[in-house]
Amino acid sequence: MKLFKQLLVAPAALGILAPMSAGATDVNVAGVSDYASVSSDAAAAEQVTSINQFNDVFPADWAYQALSNLIERYGCVAGYPNGTFRGNRAMTRFEAAALLNACLDRVTEVTDELKRLIKEFEKELAIVKGRVDGLEARVGELEATQFSTTTKIDGQATFDIGANTFGGDLFFTQANVDKITSHFPDISSIYFPTGVAGSSDRNYQENASREYGATTFNYDYQLFLNTSFTGKDLLSASIRSGNFGDDNAFNGNPTNLSTLEVASNSGTSLYIDKLFYNFPLGETFTIFVGPNVGQDDMMPMWPSVYPSGDGNTVLDVLTLNGAPGAYNKTQGPGVALNYENNGWNVGLQYVCDLDTCTGSNPRDGGIAADSSKGVGTFQIGYEGEQWGFAGIYSWLQSPSLVPYATSYTQLSYAQDLDMSLNAFGLAAYWQPEESGWIPAISAGWGLNTTNFANDNVADSYVSTSQSWQVAVHWDDAFIQGNSAGMAVGQATFATDLKGADTPFDGNYVWEWYYGFQVTDNITLTPSMFYLSRPLGQLTFDGVDGKDGTFRQFGGLIRTTFTF
The missing domain is CATH 2.40.160.10 (Porin)
Structure with a gap:
C-alpha cells in the first residue's frame, strides 16, 4: 500500500478499531459472516448510506464523528441485518480485515478518479499554478515595500x-x-x-x-x-x-x-x-x-x-x-x-x-x-x-x-x-x-x-x-x-x-x-x-x-x- 493511502485510511480506521478489546483473541466466525454478508455486492440493499440508519449509534458517542466520516465520505461501513452497528462490541481481526478491505477499495476508486481528473486538466492546472506563483511573488514584493502591514x-x-x-x-x-x-x-x-x-x-x-x-x-x-x-x-x-x-x-x-x-x-x-x-x-x-x-x-x-x-x-x-x-x-x-x-x-x-x-x-x-x-x-x-x-x-x-x-x-x-x-x-x-x-x-x-x-x-x-x-x-x-x-x-x-x-x-x-x-x-x-x-x-x-x-x-x- 502506498504511503498516502495509509495516511488517508489510518485515522478513520483507528476510530473504529479503538474500542477493540485487548483480550479479543477468539475468532467469531459467525460475526465475520454477518458483516461480510451486508458488505457484499449481493447485499447492496443493506449498505449503510447514513449514520442515522443505525438505531444504536447516537451523537453523544465518542466515535460518532469518525463513523459518520467513514459512511458519508467513503461509504465503506455496513451494519448488521437488524439495523445495528454494535459499537461497544469488540472486533475480531477478521472483522477488522473485512472493514479495512472495503475502505481500501473505496480509497482506490477515489484515487483513480483524481488521477484521471488531474491528467484531463493538466494544462489548465499548469496555467493556474503559474498564476499563483506570480501572485505570490507580487504579494511578497508588496509586503517588502509597503510602509505597514497593519x-x-x-x-x-x-x-x-x-x-x-x-x-x-x-x-x-x-x-x-x-x-x-x-x-x-x-x-x-x-x-x-x-x-x-x-x-x-x-x-x-x-x-x-x-x-x-x-x-x-x-x-x-x-x-x-x-x-x-x-x-x-x-x-x-x-x-x-x-x-x-x-x-x-x-x-x-x-x-x-x-x-x-x-x-x-x-x-x-x-x-x-x-x-x-x-x-x-x-x-x-x-x-x-x-x-x-x-x-x-x-x-x-x-x-x-x-x-x-x-x-x-x-x-x-x-x-x-x-x-x-x-x-x-x-x-x-x-x-x-x-x-x-x-x-x-x-x-x-x-x-x-x-x-x-x-x-x-x-x-x-x-x-x-x-x-x-x-x-x-x-x-x-x-x-x-x-x-x-x-x-x-x-x-x-x-x-x-x-x-x-x-x-x-x-x-x-x-x-x-x-x-x-x-x-x-x-x-x-x-x-x-x-x-x-x-x-x-x-x-x-x-x-x-x-x-x-x-x-x-x-x-x-x-x-x-x-x-x-x-x-x-x-x-x-x-x-x-x-x-x-x-x-x-x-x-x-x-x-x-x-x-x-x-x-x-x-x-x-x-x-x-x-x-x-x-x-x-x-x-x-x-x-x-x-x-x-x-x-x-x-x-x-x-x-x-x-x-x-x-x-x-x-x-x-x-x-x-x-x-
Whole structure:
C-alpha cells in the first residue's frame, strides 16, 4: 500500500478499531459472516448510506464523528441485518480485515478518479499554478515595500453645490451698532457683514444676500488611516483638505449656525486633521491619548442614530445631540479613560483647544494653563440593541468654545472675561428592528450655566442658556439603499441674563435631506435648511417701531464618494 493511502485510511480506521478489546483473541466466525454478508455486492440493499440508519449509534458517542466520516465520505461501513452497528462490541481481526478491505477499495476508486481528473486538466492546472506563483511573488514584493502591514486606508470626498437666500426687514442703524459695541467691546466687527458696523443705516438682509448669497461649488476631501499593532489597539490619523473659504455661507456666515457638518477650509493644502491612539486596559477599560484629537472621538458612546460624518446630514449644529455646550467637539491635545461592560459605559476625558495648547508660553496657553480653553467631560450611558441613552457634564474653561449659538449668546461668550461654563446634556435614541415606515428617532437637550470669576461683570451677559433637538431618520426610504432624514431644534440660546430680564433669543433650525444611493460608493443627497432667527436677541426693533426680522434659507446638492 502506498504511503498516502495509509495516511488517508489510518485515522478513520483507528476510530473504529479503538474500542477493540485487548483480550479479543477468539475468532467469531459467525460475526465475520454477518458483516461480510451486508458488505457484499449481493447485499447492496443493506449498505449503510447514513449514520442515522443505525438505531444504536447516537451523537453523544465518542466515535460518532469518525463513523459518520467513514459512511458519508467513503461509504465503506455496513451494519448488521437488524439495523445495528454494535459499537461497544469488540472486533475480531477478521472483522477488522473485512472493514479495512472495503475502505481500501473505496480509497482506490477515489484515487483513480483524481488521477484521471488531474491528467484531463493538466494544462489548465499548469496555467493556474503559474498564476499563483506570480501572485505570490507580487504579494511578497508588496509586503517588502509597503510602509505597514497593519494599516487600512479609507477615504471620503464630497462635492457641494448650493446657495443661500436671506429675508427680513432688519435694519442695523448706527444707534443699534453703537449699543452693541458699547456693551460688547470685544466685538471685532464680527456678526456684521462688511459695510454695516460703524456706518450709516444698512439693511442686514440685503447686505447678507450680497455678501453670502452666491451659488458656490466646494469640496471636502478626507483620508482616514487606521493602524493596529496588536489587533486590539488603534492609531488613527486623518488627512484633510477643503476649499470652504472664510466668506462662505456654508462655513459659518453670516452666522455660524449655517456651518455644514462636512466643510473644511485649507485652500489647496493637505493637513493633518486628527492624530490619536487608543488601546485597551484589561477587558473593560480603554485609554485614548493624542496631540490632536476631538472630544467626540474619545466618547465611550454617541447617543444618537441620526447620521453623522457620512455626507448625508446638513448642518453641524444638528449633529450635537441637542447639547452643543456639552458635546462641543473641542479638538486638540487630549486624553480619556473609558469603561464599557454589559451595555453600560462611562467616560472621563480632558481636551485642550488646539489653538491655545500647542505653544510653549504658559501666558498664551499650554495644557491645563489658565488660558488653555480646556474642556473636561464626564459621560455615563447605556446602549441596548435598539435603544440607548446618556447623560453628560462638560466643564468649559472658556465659554467662547461653545460652537453654535444665536449671535447674541455667542457674542456674550466671546468676550474676554474670566468665566467658565457648566454644560449638561441628556440624549437618547431608539431605532426599529427592521427598516420601514417607522423612523429611527434621536432627541437631546442641553443646559449651560455661566460661572463669572467676579461680580463686577456688566449686566446683560448670558448666565443661563439652553438648547434641544429632535431628529428622525429612515433607512431604505422608498428604495432599498436610499435614506431620508429631518431634524429640528434650537441652537444654544440665552434663557437668563445677569442682572437683566429674560431675553427674546430663540431661533429654530430645520433641515431635510434625501440620499440617493447611486452605487455602493456614490451617494447623491439634495438637502435644504432653514434658520428662523439666527441673530437671536440682536434682532433689534426695525424702523418705524416695527419688530425686526431676519431669516436664512439654504439649498444644497451634495455628492459623496467613499473609497
